[in-house]
Amino acid sequence: MKANNHKQNKKRSMIKKSVTAVMVLNMMYMSALPVVGNFDPSVATFAAGATTEAVNITGTGSVKPPSLALRSAILIEPSTGQVLLSMNPDEPLPPASMTKMMTEYLVAEQVKQGKLKWTDKVTVQENAAKSIGSRIFLAQGDQHTVEELYIAMAVGSANDATVALAERVSGTEQDFVKLMNETAQKMGMKNTYFINSTGLDRGDMPKGFQPDTDRETVMTARDAATLAGNIIKDHPDYTRFTTIQSYKFRPTDKAPIINYNWMLEANKNITNFKKFAYPGLDGMKTGHTANAGNCFTGTAERNGMRLISVVMGADSDAHRFTETAKVLNYGFDNFEVKQVVAPKTVVKGAENVPVSKGTETEVPVVTKDAVSFVVPKGAGNPKVTFTTNITPESSLVAPLKQGAKVGTISYTYKTDGVEKGQVKTVDLVTTTAVEEAGWFRMLFRAIGNFFGDLFQGIKNLF
Known part of the structure; x- marks a missing residue:
């Protein structure tokens, strides 16, 4: 059972962890504001x-x-x-x-x-x-x-x-x-x-x-x-x-x-x-x-x-x-x-985030805004890396509205030979609403999780 818990916790932590990847007018007078004194x-x-x-x-x-x-x-x-x-x-x-x-x-x-x-x-x-x-x-x-x-x-x-x-x-x-x-x-x-x-x-x-x-x-x-x-x-x-x-x-x-x-x-x-x-x-x-x-x-x-x-x-x-x-x-x-990332983009590796006490146990998320960088003219598509920061599951409690902020994602555009890159951070938001689950559903979910963990624990004995 401990081994199974470890695997489940590891799976959840993988969603929460930072994910890094490569993306690659005729003038009528010519006077200015009147001033007192001469310009030095x-x-x-x-x-x-x-x-x-x-x-x-x-x-x-x-x-x-x-x-x-x-x-x-x-x-x-x-x-x-x-x-x-x-x-x-x-x-x-x-x-x-x-x-x-x-x-x-x-x-x-x-x-x-x-x-x-x-x-x-x-x-x-x-x-x-x-x-x-x-x-x-x-x-x-x-x-x-x-x-x-x-x-x-x-x-x-x-x-x-x-x-x-x-x-x-x-x-x-x-x-x-x-x-x-x-x-x-x-x-x-x-x-x-x-x-x-x-x-x-x-x-x-x-x-x-x-x-x-x-x-x-x-x-x-x-x-x-x-x-x-x-x-x-x-x-x-x-x-x-x-x-x-x-x-x-x-x-x-x-x-x-x-x-x-x-x-x-x-x-x-x-x-x-x-x-x-x-x-x-x-x-x-x-x-x-x-x-x-x-x-x-x-x-x-x-x-x-x-x-x-x-x-x-x-x-x-x-x-x-x-x-x-x-x-x-x-x-x-x-x-x-x-523009390197369009608004409402699904982030690879953080497509869903876990939610507590909801009718669903997780919710799909996307970037709220577009991400753009200034690049040298004529350059190809810039390569960027990103890091996600997901709100812990314990703090993401249903009910959640559609468009609710559940974390952030920071994109960095950095070229070889440049000490400091451009960074743009945007919110990650839910694509759907998550309703609060009733006590009956929560009870059966708890029972299901218990027996699932128990079965997996027994299975791991053999």
């Missing part, structure tokens, strides 16, 4: 010893990254989170108006949750009316809709519109800043700190509305990419705003707001912008102050692959876009995304 060209130089680095996922080292004259940069593929290029990616730097991406995210969240409507009226308060820099010259007491102010923020980087929205959401800008910092932490933006909703330096904020701190807003290139990725994931309709080439805020305005993003694909037909227009680019946010230099978080999609790039500390408006083009070209020219 030395700011645009990166620290001694800093170089552009490509993350080696090829194993050959033959894919060389471009040389960049920036303080910081990063390129990521958001669906996998894979970093393809980096340069001082974790150095906290002033992001200027790229800060507004968080304000954009939070206002869009309010609308998504039903706490705001795009048609809601916003009354402009003193803080917003006194905001300097890029603005639409709001006066205290003016009323505009959430959508009108949002467009002014996203397209024209209007500081007054941004503050007005922040105050509409949280009452005061500083209460909104608390929400910004809390959200940044939740997103995993580890080296970001906000002091306002706009990205202005503390000294440029209206007197009486500056925070009680000597700190300034900082953000890393990696965190900016993370923020942009969350906008893309949670608010995929962002392009409704970011691709607007010009917008007349008031019927009485002599000229419309022109989008600071010269790289929009639609700008290919605009005389002064067409040399910057980039195929597939539809966002996301520029930034410019004396301390920050010129920054840009861009995102483009080609042939089904989206990339997010961040450049910080460029020495001119145009330079931030030409550097962005170099970064994005590097990604699109050399890499592609390949």
Whole structure:
């Protein structure tokens, strides 16, 4: 009987154990955000010893990254989170108006949750009316809709519109800043700190509305990419705003707001912008102050692959876009995304998992989501290994719903000569429901197991 128990336990443990296998726009003016003071060209130089680095996922080292004259940069593929290029990616730097991406995210969240409507009226308060820099010259007491102010923020980087929205959401800008910092932490933006909703330096904020701190807003290139990725994931309709080439805020305005993003694909037909227009680019946010230099978080999609790039500390408006083009070209020219596991795939060696107290003693499982990796362009199907982690039978107790999580499976894509591989973990879920067994069924099952074990024990004696 002990030998039989050993065999049954061994069989069950084989299901539970990790299984490893091989799978193999006409420019209307050329001014950027108004700033106080002159840009110091030395700011645009990166620290001694800093170089552009490509993350080696090829194993050959033959894919060389471009040389960049920036303080910081990063390129990521958001669906996998894979970093393809980096340069001082974790150095906290002033992001200027790229800060507004968080304000954009939070206002869009309010609308998504039903706490705001795009048609809601916003009354402009003193803080917003006194905001300097890029603005639409709001006066205290003016009323505009959430959508009108949002467009002014996203397209024209209007500081007054941004503050007005922040105050509409949280009452005061500083209460909104608390929400910004809390959200940044939740997103995993580890080296970001906000002091306002706009990205202005503390000294440029209206007197009486500056925070009680000597700190300034900082953000890393990696965190900016993370923020942009969350906008893309949670608010995929962002392009409704970011691709607007010009917008007349008031019927009485002599000229419309022109989008600071010269790289929009639609700008290919605009005389002064067409040399910057980039195929597939539809966002996301520029930034410019004396301390920050010129920054840009861009995102483009080609042939089904989206990339997010961040450049910080460029020495001119145009330079931030030409550097962005170099970064994005590097990604699109050399890499592609390949799906190696489809959703709802049966995993060999873990087709079923045991369940306690159910009408069935085991339930079939599949992967919940697809698994994709960034691979060198033109490469064959990547070879991957996987490891499963099944929830112990004692914790998998009926009733179980269809689609219930019963474990995880981690896929690793690693090439010879690469120290660290890409890893993607997805859930294993049930394909059917398992009802709880009645006491009568459980009794007879116990009796059957008893006599089965007894018979097997006797048989093993001979």
